[in-house]
Amino acid sequence: VSHVAGDSVALVLVGDELLLGHVVDGNAAWLGRRLDDAGLRVVSSAHAPDDVEAIARAVRRAVEDAPAVVVTGGLGPTSDDVTREALARFAGTRLARDPAVESVIREWYADRRSAVPPAALRMADLPEGARTLGNARGSAPGVTLEVGGPPAAVVHAVPGVPSEMCAMVEELVLPDLLHRAGPLPAVATRTLLVAGMGESAVSERLVPLEAALAGARIAYLAAPSEITVRLRVTAGVGEQVAAAAQADELARTARELLGDAVAAEGGTGLAAAVVALLAAAGATVATAESLTGGLVAGTLTEVAGSSVAVVGGAVTYSTQAKAEVLGVAGDHLARRGAVDPGTAAAMAAGARARFRTTYGVATTGVAGPDPAEGRPPGVVHVAVAGPSGTRVSSPRLRGDRETVRRSAVVHALDLLRRATAGLGPAHGESRAGPSG
């Protein structure tokens, strides 16, 4: 058993459906974020099937990892809900019917004017010595179990239904965990979103920062053409100011090393950053999309309130639509084709004119899997037309069809960000007139 800190928490997520991949587990992610925000540390997380011994084993391992364990799932009334039995086996006790819990369950059903299904009373069978956690949103109560150890630990089990899980953790489990953890080190985190660069390139630029971390941690979260740099600083109990100061200092250094490749900070997404820049400038935008087929507009409009800046756009998948809807010159299309920087520039200008917006942003290229117009997948041109001219960037993107399309969206939004913020060209960007 390794050294465990009082602020650590281990998770056990119960359910065959998690191991079979029938659902993507959102509970683990929610718990991870919520506990980390509260200054606690999730040190391990395990999925266990609906099997008494497998759950008991997962809980035994969890208490080796941390003095506090949160278990979700397997507390309902059906025969595959065996978390109660598993907790009894883990604690070396037996299940006994709790009359108080039985009354609550009978009342729950009486309130709903339905008969108590016999199986529902299983929910009142708790490991001896356990306490219940009330569930205001469902019929299955939670269970708290303390074991003397070694290692000593508290195990909180809550239902897997997300709305019930979140409410019970928020109201009952988290206050108990924070109370047990005692005074916690101060934690400060900063995140920087870098667009248009790969993970290796970002980390290469941050080598000097990595040398100066002094106990802070840096993590890279990679998405197509987007890297989130996350800095996490801890300081002594009560030293929030010192933690924040060190985090700010590290973020400042990161910003210096990355320059204007930093597209957003503090968890703001690229689209939200672009919408905010446009809104602050009183500017509007329209899209003109070929290979991204609507995803640039779709990503911008994910932002609540984006209608202040996003007027609309055109998806011009066919060459004819590029000419007819966006007014790209037919002879240019005939001569240069759709996959061409000049075509991207003309599409952006066309969207700007058609929708009468401050900016037009356009994408064209080859998403794959097959080549088009003799160009291989990954050849992409994005363009932004605005009051001070038209900018074109022609990144060479890698990956499958979906990755190329997602990357192209990021490059288009980042070019729009640069244009709106009045920044100079990124690597690989050129200026082009509409006839390229």
Add this chain to the structure above:
Amino acid sequence: VSHVAGDSVALVLVGDELLLGHVVDGNAAWLGRRLDDAGLRVVSSAHAPDDVEAIARAVRRAVEDAPAVVVTGGLGPTSDDVTREALARFAGTRLARDPAVESVIREWYADRRSAVPPAALRMADLPEGARTLGNARGSAPGVTLEVGGPPAAVVHAVPGVPSEMCAMVEELVLPDLLHRAGPLPAVATRTLLVAGMGESAVSERLVPLEAALAGARIAYLAAPSEITVRLRVTAGVGEQVAAAAQADELARTARELLGDAVAAEGGTGLAAAVVALLAAAGATVATAESLTGGLVAGTLTEVAGSSVAVVGGAVTYSTQAKAEVLGVAGDHLARRGAVDPGTAAAMAAGARARFRTTYGVATTGVAGPDPAEGRPPGVVHVAVAGPSGTRVSSPRLRGDRETVRRSAVVHALDLLRRATAGLGPAHGESRAGPSG
């Protein structure tokens, strides 16, 4: 150590971002489904942070659970990628630079005409005695390690980037796992995609099927307004024909019970099904999107080869764009507003006319979080205009902004499917002229 079967596999998913909830782990779900389809059983799954000892401990536990372990993540070039070190600690060996892997990495960068970042060469430092798993889609190789035990086990580690992980598991890891497992029971699965119905409505219709499963399993995978019904049959070793026959029979029954709510089968997505229907009919489509802001077009064009049917579309986020680009009558917009079935119908007809396609498909409504035009989030109208008139459906959708938008895309594509296939109206669908 409990009894472990030869067909069991344990997963270890590495990454601080998983424990911190910065990403929802889709790799575990994909692996669970894929291995289950192949007749293997995922018996445990653990998330470990980017920490050498924590990963080594998770791998030690995994080999207690199963004779085969799949590890994802932590194999990249950055300083937080420590899975290689953890595997060496687990195996009690050291890291040594592998010259063949070093050459592959140098070539990978040379092919891309970029200098080799010094950190990238860490990816050539493998535990002594390990073999590499080639990565055709990225620079980080995988690692295979066999330990004599007890317990004896094979550990396959692959990168966490989903596209690389999937390809390497498919091509390299799964064949090895199947070879080691020996003869497995025959497994046959069938999937049916149901659009526009909730999970409880689908399961209610399938009650007679659930009574006739005879050892087969049924599972419901829920996405916004889309339920995938998954049937899984097992038979004896070598009895593939019997398994397939029982699976076909169950699928036939499911199809009878669900009727034309079945939008696709065999893993085909709704968009791919719609594109195939359009292509078979020699028909084309254009989109007109308000609340979905480009996602209907973006979803259709996710399908490789969709350009055969998808001509283009308009995102008309502002009321003015609805009038100017799609030709929706200004007095209708003034009288009825944008969130209106007649507006949806006029948008669909406008897209059809503007892009000169067989069909036009339109969405309008309130995505939230705030009400619009006095209507609450979730009020949605989708319309399809085609050769035999205009159809409108007005589902009342639930959930947050993203869920409402995703649901609206499904309802729009499903209405287009029904129109193209010549099917009658779904529940809640009405016919409407362009002036509603």
